[in-house]
Amino acid sequence: xxxxxxxxxxxxxxxxxLRLSCVASGFTFSEYVMxxxxxxxxxxxxxxxxxxxxxxYAWYADSVKGRFTISRDNSKxxxxxxxxxxxxxxxxVYYCAKRYEPAGGHFDYWGQGALxxxxx
Amino acid sequence: EVVMTQSPxxxxxxxxxxxxxxxxxxQSVSSALAWYQHKxxxxxxxxxxxxxxxxxxxxxxxxxxxxGTEFTLTITSLQSDDFAVYYCQQYSHWPLTFGGxxxxxx
Numbered sequence: 633x634x635x636x637x638x639x640x641x642x643x644x645x646x647x648x649x650l651r652l653s654c655v656a657s658g659f660t661f662s663e664y665v666m667x668x669x670x671x672x673x674x675x676x677x678x679x680x681x682x683x684x685x686x687x688x689y690a691w692y693a694d695s696v697k698g699r700f701t702i703s704r705d706n707s708k709x710x711x712x713x714x715x716x717x718x719x720x721x722x723x724x725v726y727y728c729a730k731r732y733e734p735a736g737g738h739f740d741y742w743g744q745g746a747l748x749x750x751x752x
Numbered sequence: 753e754v755v756m757t758q759s760p761x762x763x764x765x766x767x768x769x770x771x772x773x774x775x776x777x778x779q780s781v782s783s784a785l786a787w788y789q790h791k792x793x794x795x796x797x798x799x800x801x802x803x804x805x806x807x808x809x810x811x812x813x814x815x816x817x818x819x820g821t822e823f824t825l826t827i828t829s830l831q832s833d834d835f836a837v838y839y840c841q842q843y844s845h846w847p848l849t850f851g852g853x854x855x856x857x858x
Contacts, residue, residue: 677839679848693847727795738786738843742795
């Protein structure tokens with residue numbers, strides 16, 4: 633059974649940093665593109681970032697480019713999102729998500745989400 | 753960026769009735785369209801992909817269709833468990849983009 637467990641959320645001041653983690657199980661983690669998607673309060677879903685199975689390539693939404701870094705440790709089946717220079721508008725529930733196919737496609741499994749609150 | 757526009761924003765229906773949700777892409781996405789159901793406090797759930805293929809375990813009362821850049825999710829005979837927010841998402845172009853969502857309420 634595929635499972636994605638998100639953690640690392642919390643309250644942080646504007647300008648601060650936070651690191652989210654997602655531990656995966658039930659599939660060959662290293663073979664799949666993995667993503668982070670977020671939902672701000674009262675808003676819809678917004679794609680944030682993705683990385684290839686090897687971690688060698690990454691893509692970012694313009695809203696987080698230069699501030700967030702996605703990475704993965706395939707030996708620990710863990711996906712991470714390092715968030716720096718956080719802003720009020722980064723407040724959201726962050727979900728890690730698995731792609732249906734190794735090379736991409738839609739999302740077939742999601743984590744339960746980690747709440748990040750940016751506030752002074 | 754491909755803009756996904758969903759309508760209506762809110763859909764009020766009664767249990768047992770049919771719900772029709774629409775999603776329009778600003779350019780061709782070549783059937784690379786998924787639908788998700790999202791309930792508060794839960795992870796989103798994949799319903800449909802490739803515009804009209806039901807995901808594993810999704811009941812047959814959910815169906816998807818496409819006509820050019822217009823996509824439709826139809827839920828026949830709504831059940832209490834179906835009241836949620838539904839999102840479409842295109843995965844044809846970077847960045848991946850979602851529609852704004854349709855809330856299906858009683």
